[in-house]
Amino acid sequence: MSASGLNTVEKKAAFSLATVFGLRMLGLFMILPVFAIYGPELSGYSPIWLGLAIGAYGLTQALLQIPMGILSDKIGRKPVILGGLVVFAAGSVVAAMSDSIQGVVIGRALQGMGAIASAVLALAADLTREEQRPKVMATIGMFIGLSFTLALVLGPVVTQAYGLSGLFWFTGILTLFAMLMIQFMVPNSVHKAPKGDNVAMISQLSELARNKHLLPLNVGVFVLHMALTACFIFLPLRLVDSGLALSQHWQLYLPTLLGSFFLMVPFMIYGLKKQKEKEMFLASIVLLAVTLVLMAILPSETMLLVLLILAFFVAFNYLEATMPSMLSRIAPAGVKGSAMGIFSSSQFLGAFAGGAVGGWLAEVFNQETVFFAMSALVGLWFVVALGMKRHAKSKSFSFNASFASEEHASEVADKLVNMPGVIEATLVYSEAVAYLKLDDKQADIPQIKALLNP
Template identity: 75%
Template sequence: MSATGLNSLEKKAAFSLATVFGLRMLGLFMILPVFAIYGPELKGYSPIWLGLAIGAYGLTQALLQIPMGILSDKFGRKPIILAGLVVFMIGSIVAAMSDTIYGVVLGRAMQGMGAIAAAILALAADLTREEQRPKVMATIGMFIGLSFTVALVIGPVITKSFGLSGLFWFTAILTVLAMLLIQFMVPNSVNKAPKGDNVAMLDQLSNLFTHPQLFRLNVGVFTLHMVLTACFIYLPLKLIDSGLLLENHWQLYLPALFGSFFLMVPFMIIGMKKQKEKEMFAGAIALLALTLALFSQLPNNLTTLVVLIVMFFAAFNYLEATMPSILSRIAPAGVKGSAMGIFSSSQFLGAFVGGALGGALSSSYGESGVFVVMACCAVVWLLIALGMKRQTKSKSFSFTTAFASEQQADDAAEKLINMPGVVEATLVHSEAVAYLKLDDKQADILQIKALLNP
């Protein structure tokens, strides 16, 4: 078993779980580039209902994300994941069989009820060693980003060939494939990672909601996904108006997404190496706000739209990639699962509000109203983000402990916090676990382990 790389079990867990997560997100994202064009064909259509159909999954995801994670801790990861996928598949079938906008909204809401993100991440943590866990989580994150790119490319192609119902039937087929992967490819977990690192704990949520730095991140991810969902109410129509046929939209999205990745990577490197992460983060929000404002003012010619879409996705991808990393450093030791649960719920709630608000704005104020209001929301986010504190470099660790009493654990915690390289320490005697944030260049891991296991 390599100490520096993933072993065979971890590789299998990483790629199978990442594929399951990616397939599910692909099914959710494919509607974005096509629904503004095909939605008006449904009975009962109105701009408000169109927005609700795009964002409905976000509300049920936000409400059920934390409870499903907690249930997975009680009843097992795989049973809860499979149950969630079944619900997701039923929702896809309901949407596929609907010829009214109301049926599609119901189906999308049911898709969101299969809220398995927390359970998948918890299973990934169970199947990996502490030092290899970030690599597995990064693999899952990469597949989520890839699924978004693929959705923008193949969504219009599938819908052009098979219609909107065909898109939802394709999503149901992807869900069956994901269920087969869970049942036959994903390893069974024999251990559980420390609870506080991967599953939300109800008694911690109230304090984390009011944590000043975490609050800024939660507002940020809410705003980012609100903007994304609201923009896709009109963006496909703008491309049609510019003369680009729906089935050719991938010819714009694909190079624009790749171009945005090339643009964002240098800024990520500068932010990390030059300790300018806060400035780069604020700059990305400013770029997002500027792009949204330009969308509302500039004419719908293809060249302008290509430039603006590249700018939009450069800002979006940078912010989407960096916020979880910042969260992992800001979250207090031992409550990362709870912090991530609130963060994920904020993300999905933003998607719902973006759909609902975007639909309402388009009904009352038209295309420019949507982009102007979203630009103002991005400016408000920028002002909030400027209050973020610079974070010292640290990594999160969890260690088993062997203390005879609560008092002995408290004494050890007092000694720990005064040791070189220990940024934060939380000892949970009832779980026999210690959650630490360490500067691993200064901390003596062997000395820490000796203290925790007297």
């Protein structure tokens, strides 16, 4: 099989794991476009509880994602993923059977406790070759984006037909399909990829949390998902106020989301080709901040809301798509799993904070204050992002290595970093592995392999 393409196992792993990830995220996101409208019908309703119900999954997801990834290293990927899906399904049932908003909050928190993201990504790494892994990860990322689009389209349709309870039962059914795919379609892992680049390591988390190059991305994904969640506490109500019935909301979301994808692609291409990634990144943050202010001050008219939602998702999708790629280049060699763990936990914490803070602001002040506050936070992110440095293009590689001693490993590392095309080298003596960040157009990979295995 040519190394330039995915083999049969990799194709099967990419499709099945991406589908499982997508089904789960679809279940989490479908509440966004409808809960602001149906939530007030539940007993115990208040704006704070509304926000908590939307964002509760983020807190438990953030707390358990890294431990679940580490557990998957000890007892296996599939048992952890299946167990997480069982918990997620249980949360869906609890939410579906609840007549109070507090019951829905408990159900959503249970859904978040099925934190399988890191285990799924680690299994994807186990089942793929190093040079093909980016394609598989990109496939998973594409399905996550697709699931968000489908959620905004299907959420109003399913809820209009079957009610809020029916939405959660539908989520539970999707989870059963995901469990069947894990059991019968996902290949069994026969290879363990080097764990440092795929699963978070507790010993690395503290240092990486303080890494000044990663901080703008971790702050950014927190603020981005905080703004998204806070906005969707009230955005559906704005659409209803503009005269657009809930059953018609998908007719707005579908074209604006698809349009935002088409509009952001030229900016991504321009940024990559012209080496203007930082400028385009900062411009997207500004667009997001301005859009949030306009949502607060402009009247709720359908055409205005269409344009604002389009602008919001152009900025959101650009930032959402580029940050993981930037993180993979910036993260030190051999600790990408830990860096991604912090990044993902920041994302989920942002979703929780958006629900909790957005609901509180609306109850104490008003809906407009929510949009102003989110815009201010995005502005602070812009200030932090100004300090981002441009990083050389690179690819991460892991190689088996043979070291006579730790001193020998240190000597080899010194030689490696002085070789052409080697940007960074991390050699782990205890695992007999070398993690390298290379400019593969300059690096002499056969020479590197010879040095690592004399």
